[in-house]
Amino acid sequence: xxxxxxxxxxxxxxxxxxxxxxxxxxxxxxxxxxxxxxxxxxxxxxxxxxxxxxxxxxxxxxxxxxxxxxxxxxxxxxxxxxxxxxxxxxxxxxxxxxxxxxxxxxxxxxxxxxxxxxxxxxxxxxxxxxxxxxxxxxxxxxxxxxxxxxxxxxxxxxxxxxxxxxxxxxxxxxxxxxxxxxxxxxxxxxxxxxxxxxxxxxxxxxxxxxxxxxxxxxxxxxxxxxxxxxxxxxxxxxxxxxxxxxxxxxxxxxxxxxxxxxxxxxxxxxxxxxxxxxxxxxxxxxxxxxxxxxxxxxxxxxxxxxxxxxxxxxxxxxxxxxxxxxxxxxxxxxxxxxxxxxxxxxxxxxxxxxxxxxxxxxxxxxxxxxxxxxxxxxxxxxxxxxxxxxxxxxxxxxxxxxxxxxxxxxxxxxxxxxxxxxxxxxxxxxxxxxxxxxxxxxxxxxxxxxxxxxxxxxxxxxxxxxxxxxxxxxxxxxxxxxxxxxxxxxxxxxxxxxxxxxxxxxxxxxxxxxxxxxxxxxxxxxxxxxxxxxxxxxxxxxxxxxxxxxxxxxxxxxxxxxxxxxxxxxxxxxxxxxxxxxxxxxxxxxxxxxxxxxxxxxxxxxxxxxxxxxxxxxxxxxxxxxxxxxxxxxxxx
Ligand SMILES: *[C@@H]1O[C@H](CO)[C@@H](O)[C@H](O)[C@H]1NC(C)=O
Ligand SMILES: *[C@@H]1O[C@H](CO)[C@@H](O)[C@H](O)[C@H]1NC(C)=O
Ligand SMILES: *[C@@H]1O[C@H](CO)[C@@H](O)[C@H](O)[C@H]1NC(C)=O
Ligand SMILES: *[C@@H]1O[C@H](CO)[C@@H](O)[C@H](O)[C@H]1NC(C)=O
Ligand SMILES: *[C@@H]1O[C@H](CO)[C@@H](O)[C@H](O)[C@H]1NC(C)=O
Ligand SMILES: *[C@@H]1O[C@H](CO)[C@@H](O)[C@H](O)[C@H]1NC(C)=O
Ligand SMILES: *[C@@H]1O[C@H](CO)[C@@H](O)[C@H](O)[C@H]1NC(C)=O
Numbered sequence: 001x002x003x004x005x006x007x008x009x010x011x012x013x014x015x016x017x018x019x020x021x022x023x024x025x026x027x028x029x030x031x032x033x034x035x036x037x038x039x040x041x042x043x044x045x046x047x048x049x050x051x052x053x054x055x056x057x058x059x060x061x062x063x064x065x066x067x068x069x070x071x072x073x074x075x076x077x078x079x080x081x082x083x084x085x086x087x088x089x090x091x092x093x094x095x096x097x098x099x100x101x102x103x104x105x106x107x108x109x110x111x112x113x114x115x116x117x118x119x120x121x122x123x124x125x126x127x128x129x130x131x132x133x134x135x136x137x138x139x140x141x142x143x144x145x146x147x148x149x150x151x152x153x154x155x156x157x158x159x160x161x162x163x164x165x166x167x168x169x170x171x172x173x174x175x176x177x178x179x180x181x182x183x184x185x186x187x188x189x190x191x192x193x194x195x196x197x198x199x200x201x202x203x204x205x206x207x208x209x210x211x212x213x214x215x216x217x218x219x220x221x222x223x224x225x226x227x228x229x230x231x232x233x234x235x236x237x238x239x240x241x242x243x244x245x246x247x248x249x250x251x252x253x254x255x256x257x258x259x260x261x262x263x264x265x266x267x268x269x270x271x272x273x274x275x276x277x278x279x280x281x282x283x284x285x286x287x288x289x290x291x292x293x294x295x296x297x298x299x300x301x302x303x304x305x306x307x308x309x310x311x312x313x314x315x316x317x318x319x320x321x322x323x324x325x326x327x328x329x330x331x332x333x334x335x336x337x338x339x340x341x342x343x344x345x346x347x348x349x350x351x352x353x354x355x356x357x358x359x360x361x362x363x364x365x366x367x368x369x370x371x372x373x374x375x376x377x378x379x380x381x382x383x384x385x386x387x388x389x390x391x392x393x394x395x396x397x398x399x400x401x402x403x404x405x406x407x408x409x410x411x412x413x414x415x416x417x418x419x420x421x422x423x424x425x426x427x428x429x430x431x432x433x434x435x436x437x438x439x440x441x442x443x444x445x446x447x448x449x450x451x452x453x454x455x456x457x458x459x460x461x462x463x464x465x466x467x468x469x470x471x472x473x474x475x476x477x478x479x480x481x482x483x484x485x486x487x488x489x490x491x492x493x494x495x496x497x498x499x500x501x502x503x504x505x506x507x508x509x510x511x512x513x514x515x516x517x518x519x520x521x522x523x524x525x526x527x528x529x530x531x532x533x534x535x536x537x538x539x540x541x542x543x544x545x546x547x548x549x550x551x552x553x554x555x556x557x558x559x560x561x562x563x564x565x566x567x568x569x570x571x572x573x574x575x576x577x578x579x580x581x582x583x584x585x586x587x588x589x590x591x592x593x594x595x596x597x598x599x600x601x602x603x604x605x606x607x608x609x610x611x612x613x614x615x616x617x618x619x620x621x622x623x624x625x626x627x628x629x630x631x632x633x634x635x636x637x
Contacts, residue, residue: 031173031180033215033236035260040215040301042173042180048299049180050355051078051118052307053267055127056106057087058332059310059342061099062598064106066367067308067342068113073366074337074348075355078116078180080266080303081106082125084133085160087316090413092137092156095163107171111178117171118266118303120183121164123157123202128273128318128328131483132186132490136413139493146490147188149197158205165209174213181215182206183266187240189220189230192488199232207234219266222250227257236261240305242269243287247294265295267305270347271335275319275326280589280631282335285347293354304351308342309334311594314518314579315414318485319492324459325442327481329590330581331630340594340628341560343369370597373559375624380550380610382542382620383526386418386477387450389547390513392529393520394418398511404496407480410514415572416545416611418513419476419496423448423468424505430465431503438462439498442481445545445613448472452544455614466502474507476500477545479613481582517611522577527551527607543615552606552624561600561624562592565610567617574609575599586614588633592625 032041040047052071059067071079083103089095097103110117124147125133138144141152171177184202188194206216220230222241231237237257241250251263270288272281295302309332312318319327333340337348344366355361386393399410404419433446435456444456448468456464458481466474480494500507520526526549552575563573563580570584573593580593600606608622 029174029176030213031215033261038260039262039299040180048262048296048358049078049116049118049301049303050076050296050359051080051116051301051303052076052337053080053082053303053305054308055082055084055306055310055332056103057082057084057100057129057316058312059308060596060598061102061105063342063596065109065113066370067338068110068115070338070342070344070348070367071307072113072115073362073364074352075359075361076115076307077359078118078303079110079307080118080120080305082127082129082133083119083121083164084125084127084129085123086130086133086135088164089135089160092135093159095160097167104167104171107178115178116173117179118181118183119168119179120186121161121168122186123160124188125186126318126486128332128485129312130316130318130414130485131492132318132485134490136408136483137411139408139491140411144491145193147185147191147198148193148195149201154198154201157202161205161209165206169210172210172214179214181217182210184216184218184232184235185230187220187226187230188218189226189228190487191229194229196232199235203232203234217264217266222253224253227253231257236264238264238266240265240267243283243291247291247298251298251300263295263298263300265300265302268292268295268302270304270306270337271309271333273332273334274329274589274630276329276584276590277587277633278326278589279633285350288347289350289354292351293357296354296358304337306332306334306336308338309336309340311340311581313581315480315482317482317582319482320486321484321489321492322487325481325484327442328485330583330593331590331628333628333630340630341370341372341596371559372626373557373561373624374626375552375555375561377621377623378550378552378608380548380608380616380620380622383547383549383609385450385542385544385546386515387447387475390418392525393515393517394513395516396514398513401510401512402508403499404510405512406497407494410495410512412514413494414480415517416480416515417478417495418515419478420511420513421474421507421509423470423472423474424502424507426470427467427503430467432463433466434463434501435498436462436501437498439496440478441492441494441497443479443613444496445477445479447475447544452542474502477613518574518579521574521579521609524577526609527605545611545613546616548610548612548616548620550608550622552600552608554601554603554605556602558597558600558602560597561595561626562628563595564592564623564625564629566621566623567619568610568612568622569614571610571612571614576601576607589631591629591632594628595624
């Protein structure tokens with residue numbers, strides 16, 4: 001195997017001066033694998049891709065072109081794109097491909113820019129995205145085995161791919177488009193099921209809808225077991241690894257599964273993701289450059305993951321569950337060559353310098369960073385707590401149930417839900433409220449008659465004390481922190497999964513309120529609610545989940561900005577109806593939320609809504625800054 005790699009080294013160093021593989025030059029558009037000469041062939045000529053990952057679901061449509069141009073100007077000839085199924089099919093059977101979900105518009109922009117596309121349609125994508133891209137409605141079947149030949153899962157996957165893949169077919173390179181290859185599943189070998197029937201079914205579907213003339217491939221982690229479970233005959237096996245891996249050994253491993261054909265690192269990690277509470281991840285630029293150079297020298301095809309990470313807006317972040325549940329932060333900056341806000345970094349320039357040695361980098365200047373603006377402080381005022389706003393945010397009203405129901409049973413998949421019951425008896429002493437089976441997914445904010453008692457947290461806080469009188473109202477707001485996107489625990493139901501116990505009583509007789517906070521805000525609440533403007537501003541903050549609102553006065557500018565909530569604890573923010581994501585400066589490392597300029601108005605008041613879950617600071621201020629702050633776990637600025 002080492003000999004094969006050495007041979008590759010010898011022949012590819014000479015490239016591109018001497019074409020060493022693929023002798024038949026055809027005039028027809030084609031993209032294929034040359035198994036003899038260990039390379040891709042594009043239109044019959046040897047082809048090496050230098051690609052970067054970018055996720056249209058994490059970047060506002062308005063900025064897609066800007067980011068693609070910057071990737072092109074770095075010298076990339078391809079981009080790698082995930083298709084998140086749950087982003088397109090929020091309701092089973094109803095697909096959305098418009099606006100920020102307009103995948104074909106994205107492909108068109110890439111094509112106009114001169115970039116080929118490596119498409120990764122899943123159906124599972126990982127991506128640190130909510131449930132790895134799988135729609136949470138799949139969990140309505142209680143024991144569904146995701147990513148396997150489970151009948152209901154296969155049915156749903158087949159229906160989705162029957163919509164998605166025919167849309168993609170005209171975009172295949174052979175058909176005049178820019179998609180050169182399509183990945184089947186994603187790192188399937190790292191999933192416990194190892195179900196070849198499932199992979200065979202996917203292979204059949206992909207071939208049926210896309211035809212025989214497209215390169216289909218798989219990607220797996222750099223171990224024997226992962227490569228064995230993730231690869232399948234007829235799908236070209238590729239590998240992924242970062243800067244701390246021995247390149248020769250990794251490509252030798254790929255060679256054991258693909259003795260001939262191009263070397264491919266489908267995910268070369270330029271950076272890494274952050275979880276709440278962990279230090280900010282960074283990957284050294286010099287290491288990235290060095291390893292990239294070595295791989296390209298070997299003639300390998302490389303996709304840099306990520307080239308721009310972007311943002312987990314709304315509730316789209318995923319989570320990991322290894323020793324405990326750990327949710328991914330809102331920013332997906334990833335320490336990538338383009339920042340979360342799409343700005344070129346030193347890492348980008350270093351990568352461009354490496355690429356210059358291998359292919360012609362387009363001449364002309366790198367487009368500059370988009371302008372940022374520090375709009376300054378805005379003081380918010382209190383709108384009210386969840387209980388006093390139920391008419392507005394829970395228009396459907398409660399469902400009564402003796403025992404708690406999950407989010408999935410309630411058919412509300414994301415965000416927050418309120419569970420209400422009464423205290424079965426007087427609690428004169430502080431009495432433990434217990435989640436005996438760790439069934440709070442993921443955080444429970446507990447109040448008795450409007451007095452905040454504290455919170456329960458999955459895997460870490462399973463008991464708190466509460467006090468009150470018999471028949472007092474017990475309100476428990478449950479927050480879904482994003483479903484697990486990797487590993488064996490992706491059946492990640494949300495809400496109260498098991499009974500809670502108060503003292504010696506199992507709590508029963510629940511009223512469960514689905515909450516459509518995003519719907520209310522999209523309709524203009526609370527800013528359009530005239531009562532709010534008649535009431536004197538409530539300055540005094542209070543503990544427990546409370547809504548706050550404010551306006552950023554228009555100043556003619558609509559520049560990108562970063563929102564800092566110093567001394568606030570944890571919550572969710574919306575601006576002009578758009579859900580920016582979660583903030584949690586008390587845990588960090590992320591301290592600011594990215595606000596793309598196009599979300600702002602230069603002429604009308606910009607409406608800010610904050611749901612603070614624990615406690616707002618007395619100053620009630622938020623700050624719009626001109627730079628991000630993503631790397632502090634100290635909880636202070
Ligand atoms: C589809 O998604 C776009 C945003 O990408 C949104 O504006 C639109 O309302 C959605 N359509 C439906 C029918 O939900
Ligand atoms: C892609 O771009 C090329 C060159 O600009 C153009 O000829 C081709 O029609 C485009 N393909 C599609 C599918 O739009
Ligand atoms: C990588 O592994 C090969 C083969 O095991 C070994 O010869 C080489 O020294 C290693 N390279 C580095 C940089 O550790
Ligand atoms: C919510 O606010 C109302 C009105 O201010 C108050 O009466 C009630 O006690 C509060 N409830 C909670 C759960 O905070
Ligand atoms: C609950 O209260 C009891 C009695 O005051 C105390 O001993 C115990 O430490 C408290 N438990 C928690 C989790 O706060
Ligand atoms: C903010 O809300 C007010 C009141 O509903 C509305 O008139 C205004 O247009 C909103 N601002 C923006 C930028 O949407
Ligand atoms: C945080 O990042 C900034 C620049 O983005 C850098 O100047 C600073 O040293 C970093 N701080 C820590 C603690 O890593």
